[in-house]
Amino acid sequence: MTTTWKVSLPCTRAEADLLAEDQLFIAGSDSTPTIVASESDSKRPDEWMIDVYCQVEPDAALIGNLLKLSPSAEAAAFQPLVEMLDDEDWVTLSQQGLEPLRAGRFHVHTSSDQPSDDPRLTNLCIDAGQAFGTGHHETTMGCLHSLDRLKRTSHRFRNIADVGTGTGLLAFAAHHLWPDAKIIASDIDPIAVAITEENCELNAIVPGNGRGQIRILQSNGLDHPALEQRAPYDLIIANILAGPLVALAPQIAAAASAGTVLILAGLLARQKTEVVRAYLSQGFRLRQTRLENEWPCLTLVKARKYGHARTPMRKKSPLAPDYFGEI
Incomplete structure (x- = not known):
């Protein structure tokens, strides 16, 4: 015992x-x-x-x-x-007993629940465990809805990073929306990394470096060499906390290029000004705020005049979202 x-x-x-x-x-x-x-x-x-x-x-x-x-x-x-x-x-x-939920096109459930048979919905199986991100908190719900909205507005992404992935849920959602993208999911917690790997198997997602696969690794922010080498990303997701979001602003900006879309969550409404200010100073512009109770989910875009920190400015990819377009 x-x-x-x-x-x-x-x-x-x-x-x-x-x-x-x-x-x-x-x-x-x-x-x-x-x-x-x-x-x-x-x-x-x-x-x-x-x-x-x-x-x-x-x-x-x-x-x-x-x-x-x-x-x-x-x-x-x-x-x-x-x-x-x-x-x-x-x-x-402590995280069990969770009911299946609907967020945009996503039906999130545990392995003890039946997936939805609605052909309009995408099933994501996320078991409760020693990591957070089951989809039931407002911050994760906001991110799922924001990702769904990007897809509905015809945005396409080929290189995606999920920073602070928790259970891997948001990386899995991005995989279903853009199945040909290369995705990298990181977390500072080794337990979260192990659980994300387990949840990959539950969702029939192949871990790896190629397109249609998810690379899973442990990293403090974007410090890991693999994260730096794969930059710049055209979509970055970070659902963590306000303090780390502010601290990571320079790292995230260095991993972005003109037109990169950024989804931020984990902050309270009263912390929005501080977080937005940190990213405005790094060349991002706020395009949309989705509020779930007291928890905003922010969608920002890197402005054209700011290039990737380690590469010269180049012509914008036709696959990248239009900065001046609607998010």
Whole structure:
């Protein structure tokens, strides 16, 4: 029997942003913990929860370090809730019980549910696991709808990057919309990379470097040599958090060329101005905002006068979206 311990405490959205940015390691334990930050209630978007899963009983040092991740809980003298969970993968179970959903032309379901028999819909099978991006959060829904809209407005893409892929869902959606494209999906979390590989098999998608395939790799942002070598991309998707989105703006701009379409999500409405400003300064222009409750999904386009950072300006590909056209 495997025993898992869970430590929980509330936090703010800003504290969750910092947690994701810093990739903080919690000392005081003989095992590396799994840290999960999640929204408690979509109607109260500033209220989040930190759950830490570990294989040994949390000691005072671990609990003390955990409190430092949530200054608001520490200031309120909140005592973390400690639970012992027996013989289960509770990180996975925390995401189970999800109902199939519809987003644009996509029907997203788990392997325990039946795919849709509606010929107008594209089925995507995404099992719950120790990575995020099942499609049920507003940020992922916004990205699915935005990708669907690009297809409906006759945009074509041949070189696509999904940064912070989670379960691989958005990369899979792009694959179905543009089946001849080369797609690369990356995540900083090795667990997310492994789950994306598993989900590839569930969706009969071939991992690889060729057209119609998806290259899956672990990377902090776009630092991986394979991501740099394949640039510039004509479509970049990044559904992460506001802090990392701002920090990655120069890297993403360097991986884009004139006409590159960029889909950004993971930010709250009150963070939109800061994120948009970071990308305007890198030569992007905001073309559309889709709002799901308090979660905007932004579609931007790289302006013509800004070329790819490592290559000279060249004539725009006839396959690239028109910057002056409607997104």
